[in-house]
Amino acid sequence: MIDNKTLSEYCHDYLDVDTFDDYCPNGLQIEGRQQIRKIIAGVSVNQDLIERVIDEKADALFVHHGLFWQNESLVITGIKKNRIKILLEKNINLFAYHLPLDAHLIVGNNIQLAMHLNIVNPTPIGDTLVWQGEVKLSLIEVSQLVQDITQRIPLVFGDLNQQIKKIAWCTGDAQSYIKHAINIGADCFITGEISEQTPAIAKENNIAFISAGHYATERYGVQALCQHLSEKFNVQYQFIDIDNIV
Numbered sequence: 029m030i031d032n033k034t035l036s037e038y039c040h041d042y043l044d045v046d047t048f049d050d051y052c053p054n055g056l057q058i059e060g061r062q063q064i065r066k067i068i069a070g071v072s073v074n075q076d077l078i079e080r081v082i083d084e085k086a087d088a089l090f091v092h093h094g095l096f097w098q099n100e101s102l103v104i105t106g107i108k109k110n111r112i113k114i115l116l117e118k119n120i121n122l123f124a125y126h127l128p129l130d131a132h133l134i135v136g137n138n139i140q141l142a143m144h145l146n147i148v149n150p151t152p153i154g155d156t157l158v159w160q161g162e163v164k165l166s167l168i169e170v171s172q173l174v175q176d177i178t179q180r181i182p183l184v185f186g187d188l189n190q191q192i193k194k195i196a197w198c199t200g201d202a203q204s205y206i207k208h209a210i211n212i213g214a215d216c217f218i219t220g221e222i223s224e225q226t227p228a229i230a231k232e233n234n235i236a237f238i239s240a241g242h243y244a245t246e247r248y249g250v251q252a253l254c255q256h257l258s259e260k261f262n263v264q265y266q267f268i269d270i271d272n273i274v
């Protein structure tokens with residue numbers, strides 16, 4: 029058992045929250061009951077996930093995509109009201125960690141994706157959010173591996189028989205960061221989402237591109253964080269998958 033303030037302070041330090049210039053608040057977004065015995069991990073806060081958290085009688089919900097974003101209206105109406113109302117009524121703590129959870133060197137989304145894909149020497153590229161590493165696979169083999177771990181069929185662009193050695197990736201909505209992969213001469217770039225212009229950008233820069241799903245590539249960080257917290261503070265932990273094909 030742990031109290032919510034201590035948990036919040038621990039995560040703040042562990043995830044180096046102060047070093048990020050993010051467009052959402054990272055940390056305790058909705059304060060619930062003080063004592064925490066059971067935590068739930070999920071990718072994005074939404075009504076379905078909140079209802080599952082209530083069913084599981086958990087005290088805190090940890091997500092990668094929280095409730096508050098800089099580019100959104102500040103007023104609390106509509107679906108935002110519904111989500112906040114039920115969290116407050118049920119006394120559930122909502123913790124959200126965005127960029128700090130992408131970048132963390134142990135529990136981050138990017139390092140965790142690399143571990144699932146067996147990428148060798150995973151390292152961040154300079155001060156970008158993009159990572160690089162090495163594999164010895166054809167593009168079709170990389171694509172199959174991505175499909176196996178994400179449980180969804182990725183969109184793949186490039187010659188399926190080409191050999192991939194240097195690989196770059198960034199989880200989530202990072203298709204515009206393909207430029208960082210091009211700059212380091214990567215053979216392939218993996219991210220979650222794709223834009224209309226991405227296939228042409230990839231082709232003209234002679235780099236393979238895989239869109240593996242925003243949700244699918246960001247499942248692992250929050251699970252690794254909550255696994256770590258459950259061991260550290262002896263709290264129960266469960267991951268709830270609200271599947272999303274995007």
Ligand SMILES: [Zn+2]
Pocket residue numbers: 092093199200201242246
């Ligand atoms: Zn994301």
